[in-house]
Amino acid sequence: MLQEAPTSKASRARFITFEGGEGVGKSTQVKRLLQNLQRHDIEAVRTREPGGTPKAEAIRSFILQGRSESWGPGAEAVLFAAARLDHVNQLIAPNLRNGTWVLSDRFHDSTRAYQGLTGGVDDKLIAGLESLALDGHAPDLTIILDMDPEAAFKRVAERAIEDGLALTGDRFEKEELEWHKKLRDGFLSIARDNPDRCVVISAAQSEDTLEAAIWEAVTQRFPELLRGSQA
Structure with a gap:
């Protein structure tokens, strides 16, 4: 379960999600945004x-080991929803109520993209x-x-070689390249349909440059961050 020590209370807690395909650097950038928020005295968790919770982590392990693959994308969507319900009830909602910002590496848009737009699960079931x-706990901002x-x-393969790690794929990483291209199109479609919530940022740049672009997007959406630092 990934959580980090908070700093101070924010006047209004925000919920920010990171989305995108495999290997685009979401986890790294979630950590970096958390650090940037804490430098601005914003209490936040990732x-x-x-x-995100013990029960949801158990479902994560079951799915990513490929044990649910034979059940089909519809059943996987139900499993993700069950994990998400516990995640919202036990971690996301309580933190937001307490004034703590929440940063999540993936949220409901991943189910839309993976099981819905790519896996073919009916829109009504997904909805x-x-x-x-x-x-009622929709993200305030989604960074794709x-x-x-x-x-x-x-990039993933090169980093694995540099770190001396074996390159293995989970349930979704093992899909064919065309599947991943369709997944990318799915996320871009979500962004087009939700322009007030979603911001698309190219991940084909250095980690530092990407971090700066994300911080700019966050402060444009929540200008109180910069006003607070100037107080």
């Missing part, structure tokens, strides 16, 4: 999906599961990190 699991899947996987 988490991930599927996961119904989403309504149940979110219980966009990158050509072939380039993303090449």
Whole structure:
């Protein structure tokens, strides 16, 4: 379960999610945004999906090991929704009520993109599961990190070689390249349909440059961050 020590209370807690395909650097940038918020005296926690709570982490392990693959994307969507419901009830909602910002590495848009737009699960089922699991806790901002899947996987492979690690794929990383291209199109479609919530940022740049672009997007959406630092 990923959580980090908070700093101070914010006048209004915000919920920010990171989305995108495999290997685009979401986890790294969630950590960096958390650090930037804490430097501005914003109390924040980071988490991930599927996961974030013990029950949700158990579902994560079950899915990513490929044990649910034979059940089909519809059943996987239900499992993700069950994990998300616990995540919202046990971690996200309580922190937001207490004035703590929440940063999540993936949230409901991943179910839309993976099981819905890419997996072919009916929109009505996706919408119904989403309504149940979110219980009104939609993100204030969603940052979609966009990158050509072939380039993303090449980057992952190069870093694995540098670190001396074996390159293994989970349930979704093992899908064919065309599947991942369709997934990328799914996330971009979500961004087009939700321009007030979603910001697309190219992940095909250095980690430092990407961090700066994300911080700019966050402060444009929540200008009180900069006003507070000038007080």
